[in-house]
Amino acid sequence: MDRNTFTGLFLIMIIIAGSVYFLKPSDAEIQKEKDRIHLDSLKKAGKVPAAAKTVADTIKKPAIDSAALKSPFGASLAGSEQLLTLENKDIKLKVSTRGGRIYSAELKNFKTYDKKPLILFDGTDNKFGTTLTAGSTIVNTNERYFTQVTGNGSNGITLRLSYSPTQYIDYIYTLPVEGYKVDFTVKPVGLDNVVANSNTFNINWQTAVRKQEMDMHLERQYTTVYYNGLEDGVDYLSETKDDAKEINDQKLQWVSFKAHFFSSVLIAKKGISKANLAVSTDTADHVDIKDMKATLAVERDADGSFPMQFYFGPNKYDLLQKQGFDLEKQVNLGWGPLKYINRFAVLPVFHFLEQFNWSYGLIILALTVILKLVLSPLTYKSYLSMAKMRVLKPEMDEIKAKVGEDNPTLLQQEYLKLYKKAGVNPLGGCLPLLLQMPIVIAFFRFFPSLFELRGESFLWMHDLSTYDAFIKFGFTIPFIGDHLSLMCVLMTISTLIYTYFNNQISGVTGQMKYIGYITPIIFLGALNSYPAGLNYYYFLANMFTFLQQYIIRLMVDDKKIHAQIQENKKKPESTKKKTGFAAKMEEMMRAQQQAQAKKK
Incomplete structure (x- = not known):
């Protein structure tokens, strides 16, 4: 720079x-x-x-000819759509007699960001059915009318698609008194010799995922199709671009149309032998987040039925864990080691703090304090190493004036000799910070995925799961967006102040001291649309770092450090331990110096 x-x-x-x-x-x-x-x-x-309707909207459905009515399942072509209700304390479902599918799913305990009923899907945006081949006739159940079988209560509905009085397909829906799961069983009767390939039930499932949260861009980032392979485990399609995948080399347990905070999951108890999955985004659409499609071959049970379950509910980690089938793994907590840090360290501490019934702002505060206390030995070591470098700076300046800047290889070699005599590791201040980086990055994925923050307010932040805009521009600025988040601005200011004091501690000079000021500005644009809870955590982390450094500064005496360095210089070279890093650096510098000498 x-x-x-x-x-x-x-x-x-x-x-x-x-x-x-x-x-x-x-x-x-x-x-x-x-x-x-x-x-x-x-x-x-x-x-x-x-005025906006087209001529096509006024065209009536054509009449059904008599020949079609006499074809296999022909009687199901005629009928009228009725919506039947299944309801418990948590969800409300409407089941349509047209297609026998779930027409809409409403989560009663939640609202959208603008306080409207939270409906995962509704109407023709959701398609669920199969294609049957009976002789030379292809039957699409989405276009057929089922009849309701009587004798079911408000928590159970059986819909029937009849081939004859003794040959039919039943769709059996059963809803428990509470919870987000719906038992769904497809039961063919007497159709083994009528329908081709009756050992699998081929489902065509399609949903347009609705916008539920304030920030559509962030919501799209966390929305895609997930699936659980019985051999390879949970995986998912791309979150950032249109994607499709065909799976026929292993059985699947479930497929999920997963949005940011809510999911629609189909669980096949006997497995899914084949699957074609796809996700796509219409960026011009401001109502739907993404379109999701799945073509699934569900395996048959020993009694000839196809037992399945739906899960329509929140992506809350512990709630999904209770459902079984590894559903909680669709909550993306990061990649590689970040996932394990969040899953086995951060999340248990967070759930422990929830038991005190504090507001989530106070829980994030307590989580930050615990994390800073755990990392305080690394912070102390980093500060001590920077203090040593600061004490050495006058001697480094003398070497620089003596050698000059036109020979950087020799200059670095002389610096290494000084470090070796003084017993100082030049990377001692960086290594503790690098060890902390995985935890800092893990939080970057933890907070946006945390369902518990959704709709929770703290101070001026009305929803910790999204940004807290205090200025709206009315137009979009590159790298910033159409707003400014107050907590993100406070976080950026605190980081700039931290960078200033850190430069004072480390004694850095020249262009290097300006580089630290560029990163916070970049993160202002990157984090401006991220959840206020995440920026709130980074702000608190900076505040506690200030406090830690103030306390450590009272504990660390530069004069004592200088005296210790002088004592180290007096020790004979044979008693000083040469680290592998120092040896490699010395060898590299020597090789570079020889190469330059040959070139001259």
């Missing part, structure tokens, strides 16, 4: 800021876009104004 590079970056920032200001849309263009979004939402809800 020399002066020219720094100047170039500064000019680029000015150009970007200027282009945003001068090229921002006019008020008329903004209003036109708002009107278009409003019209799109009306179309999705089936409330298109009369």
